Amino acid sequence: MSELMELNYTVSNEDFTRAGEASSDVKKKLKQLGVSPDAIRKVAIALYEGEINMIIHAYGGKIKVTISENEITLILADKGPGIADIDKAMQAGYSTAPDKVRSLGFGAGMGLPNMKKNSDKMDIQTEIGVGTTVTMVINI
Amino acid sequence: MKVSDLNNLPEFTLLSDSKESDITGVFCCDLLSIAMGKAPSGSAWVTVMANVNTLAVASLTDVACIILAEGVAFDSTLIDKAREEGIAVFKTDLPIFDAALLVNNSL
Ligand SMILES: Nc1ncnc2c1ncn2[C@@H]1O[C@H](COP(=O)(O)OP(=O)(O)O)[C@@H](O)[C@H]1O
């Protein structure tokens, strides 16, 4: 499949004020490429939640977005603490976010479920003490 | 109704200007992850969550405007971000339900 564009971002640790920068930028680029609003919304939601998770639960990380003719692939890799129980983490409402984060409106435990719901394929590779890589594919 | 029509209601004060757009509904929620997943594009989003991340969510979901209810305190970074993103932000002393009802009745 021919690749049209690759975008790379670094998400910095604990910087809530900049959360969403990667998602906004990707959204703008997809608009320019004429991708459907429906697919753009899915990408924006999935990527924003992933970005927030890297800030809250890991120590920041890297995002790679690949846009090809039929699909958009989002790869979010962090060197955070890893996820002990993926099934539990995927449950709506499950969250280990601290109170400080909750007071900002995050930590409802809806992030991973939102990511799953808005992507056509999602895969989580994680190792305790090493990090987590979430890969999501959205068909366009 | 247009976003600018809200400014004609004495209960609402415009904090940051924006490009003109249509308000097609009303959405209420303070949890950003829920708003991120559910806020309909074109809606007036009524919330008491007044931080810079509220703007990020509003921008990504393409809501028409944000209404900060209950006279909540907000900081200047929120307004700076609103200008940057071109999203109208209003404040009101009304509770969330009353603010939403007022917008809904004016649609
Ligand atoms: N990148 C990550 N690194 C480590 N733990 C994570 C990561 N992403 C998610 N988690 C874990 O999964 C839980 C659920 O995530 P999520 O559904 O996004 O909810 P929330 O972020 O609101 O806690 C988090 O509370 C956290 O324990």
Ligand SMILES: [Mg+2]
């Ligand atoms: Mg999350």
